[in-house]
Amino acid sequence: MTSSSPERRHSVNQPTLPQALPHALSGERFEFDSIAGKISCYVDGSGPPLMLVHTVNAAASAAEVRPLNDYYRQRRTVFSIDLPGYGFSDRSDRAYTPRLMTDALHALVKQIHQRCGIQPIDALAASLSCEFLARAAMESPAAFARLALVSPTGFNGKSPRRKAVGETLYLPRLHQFLTGPGWGGSIFRGLTHPRVIHYFLRRTWGSDHIDEALWAYNVISTRQPGAEYAPLCFLSAAMFSADIHHVYEALKLPVWMSHGVRGDFTDYRGKTIVDSKPNWSFTVFQTGALPYFEVPAAFNAALDVFLAQPRNP
Incomplete structure (x- = not known):
């Protein structure tokens, strides 16, 4: 087993509750x-395509991009993916890695081209998914027009992440512990108790004023069969790329990076690696990690300006 490929483990399956997962x-x-x-992917609206990619955590899904979907469907054909392991997508017991997530985005690009014609696509991702989107754009630069990265990981100013291509920060012993026979499912259920989900959303917002509809959806989503497999890979760092600084630096298309100032995701000292690049621009919102929930008008206005700029900065 390599650092980039977590071992497939079995844990206690989540019980299926009467409430089925509704559309997000x-x-x-x-x-x-x-x-x-x-x-699984949602599509709404008409006009030039826009890809939206939710975060990765214990309770993630396309529900996390709802405000953006609701706004941009009025002027764009919006594609909002459920990443592998989340929402209605395949939640099987397997290794959830940057390669898997990036391949899912490449596959979505093909679907968008089939529906909207072959053209460069504007795309937005949040948190860890920014790493997957950046890698997809590095690997297929002609497929993307502009990237909007919301609270991206990899810029916290700690150790440089410049390992060999494809390496991850995977901690195999932690993953083995988290997925141990007889208690793996119990650990996940503890981490996704409704009160715990609410707690982590408050940490994401940096405030008690979270989006309660998102919390309610997250609770249902974490009760679906197979819901633990991707999150336990996430917790063991299997989805974090050890080479992401190379990836960010390699991007040539316009990139807009935004983040907040509250909560757990406020350390962006490491963005100095791209500060001076002419294709990168930056906006700081007085919010938590998902500013489009808290200040949608200001966020959408800034994103509109970015999406209107020429593809070649």
Whole structure:
């Protein structure tokens, strides 16, 4: 087993509760098969395509991009993916890695091209998913027009992340502990108790004033069969890229990075690696890590300006 490939482990399955997972967003939900397994995606609106990619955590799903979907469907064809291991996508017991997540985005690009025609796509991702989106754009630069990165990981000013291509920060012993027979499911259920989910959302917001509808959806989502597999890989750092600084620096298309000043995600000292790059621009909001929930008008206005700029900075 390598540092970039967590061992497939079995844990106690989540009990299926009577409440089925509802749709997270408006519009059509469609599914397609890919190298990353069955992928679910929502599509709504009309106009140039816009890809939205939710965060990665214990309770993630496309519900995390709801404010953006609701705004941009009025002027764009918005595609909001459920990443592998989340929402309605394949939640099987397997290794959840940057490669898997990036492959899912490449597969979504093909679906967007089939529906909207072959053209460069504007895309937005939040938190850890910014690493997957940046890698997809590095690998297929012609597929993307502009990238909006909201509270991206990899800029906290700690150790440089310049390892060999494909290496991760995976901690195999931690993953072995988290997925241990007889208690793996119990650990996950403890981490996704409704009160615990609420606590972590407050830490994300840096405030008690979270989005309660998102919290309610997260609670239901974490009760679905197979809900623990991707989050336990996330907790063992299997989805964090050890080479991400190389990836960010390699981007040539316009990149807009935004973040907040409250909560757990406020250390961006490491963004000095891209500060001087002419294709990168930055906005700081007086919010938590998901500013489009808290100040949607200001966030959307700033994103509109970015999306209107020429593709070649």
